[in-house]
Amino acid sequence: MTKILDGAALAREIRTEVATSVLEIKKVHGLTPGLAAVLVGDDPASAVYVRNKEKACAEAGMFSKTFRLPKETTQEEILALLNRLNEDDSFHGILVQLPLPDHLNETVTIEAIAPIKDADGIHPFNLGKLMQGIPDFIPGTPAGIQQILLRNGYDPSGKHVVICGRSNIVGKPLATLLAQRNDGGNATVTVCHTKTNNLSELTAQADILIAAIGQPRAITSDMVKPGCVIIDVGINRIEDSSRKNGYRLVGDVDFDDVSPLAEAITPVPGGVGPMTIAMLLVNTVKAARMQAKVD
């Protein structure tokens, strides 16, 4: 029987651990971990994401506040806000919800977050520490994928991990995380992408296959090795006239076709997605401990 890797349940477990940790920090150190979320413009999906993060903070006993800026916000204004938040001791973590409106420079904006408050782990300083194998903060999706593997008994050490996709928030940091000479790492890692010639030849070698390409059901059963573990990072809308809203969500893996072959697989939704917010909370609590020099 194929094991379904239930990310929603695991995320709840981690969020409960975070809540326990927050209670302890409050009680022993008189400190409430706080997260500032910066949301520019009125993209409905971004608004939902930020609301979910706020809710998760509240449930874990953390403080959070969302700074909603109009879509006309200038670069100077967002940098000024980030400078203020960097100085504000009530916020230990800061996240800027991406994407930003086109007139704002994402690189400049992210680099303006103090690395020690970078709860998303996407500041270049933190990506560099990750590459060195001494991360302070690991980006939420890679960290969540690593936890799904480890907490289900699939230690990547010595395994061949094939990652399809090379984004800055998933593929690239995940490759460095899983190849690292650290606990939870030590995998042999192959990174594939749009320029890869023989994709299915490589995916068929994977002990652990990570799909993060943003193409609905692109990974099919002829591309995988029987008995492999599959992590599906994709979240794609496809038309579905049988649904009231006219669509449904599918991953980058053709679940019905592939899952019978796999030893284990994440569903979409309910796989990687919920883990990302859980790891954001983990990072924020870690940031609070680091800033308060609690450990």
Add this chain to the structure above:
Amino acid sequence: MTKILDGAALAREIRTEVATSVLEIKKVHGLTPGLAAVLVGDDPASAVYVRNKEKACAEAGMFSKTFRLPKETTQEEILALLNRLNEDDSFHGILVQLPLPDHLNETVTIEAIAPIKDADGIHPFNLGKLMQGIPDFIPGTPAGIQQILLRNGYDPSGKHVVICGRSNIVGKPLATLLAQRNDGGNATVTVCHTKTNNLSELTAQADILIAAIGQPRAITSDMVKPGCVIIDVGINRIEDSSRKNGYRLVGDVDFDDVSPLAEAITPVPGGVGPMTIAMLLVNTVKAARMQAKVD
């Protein structure tokens, strides 16, 4: 006929280009690119490396100065020196020769270099920018390997590059550099290391094989695909009683065994080694241009 990839000749070519660029900067902008080298202790190999870098700077018309500190130097003293050099406009690049004596913290020391003066490209901020695909400075050895490939007509795009080794100065930054969605990148990259189970099965798939494991002649002919391109980063001393000094240098690849199979291969010495210093000069000139806002 196997092509021997002559890194020494290519390094001379690049150093000549740097010298031309330095002349132009001097003439048009009245600026002399300057490199500060920090050498702690009396390790003879480190002293040779630093002397070679000084010499290369002088030949390219650049200014350089080596700060020689006794091996008892404290962490505070080296940080104080780096702070001074960060502020000193005559130095556009700063390098700290590694390894440092055991009582000094390498991480803390490297992080004290201003990222914009980090000529070795090993500050976490610069490694993070590299991972994001928008590097200011690429570490010398990975940058040199990329140049060897490109300038000999071996564009890695679409090729399967297998890297043996995951050090912070070679394997990891090289993997991210060659997989990047940039000119000179776009390779499918596999990183192998000591925990890799089926090393020869993976190396045999490489269109371009990079050996950076620090084991003399570990890569043998049964491990490579006929017609592949091989870059040997290793520099190992082995006993050789026929030599006056009692040793000779060999790479991580068994050259005599493997080279007949390869389309092209770097020799050791005279392959990757000379490129590292050339790329240090390139970085220093780039740093000077950035700091003087010349471009």
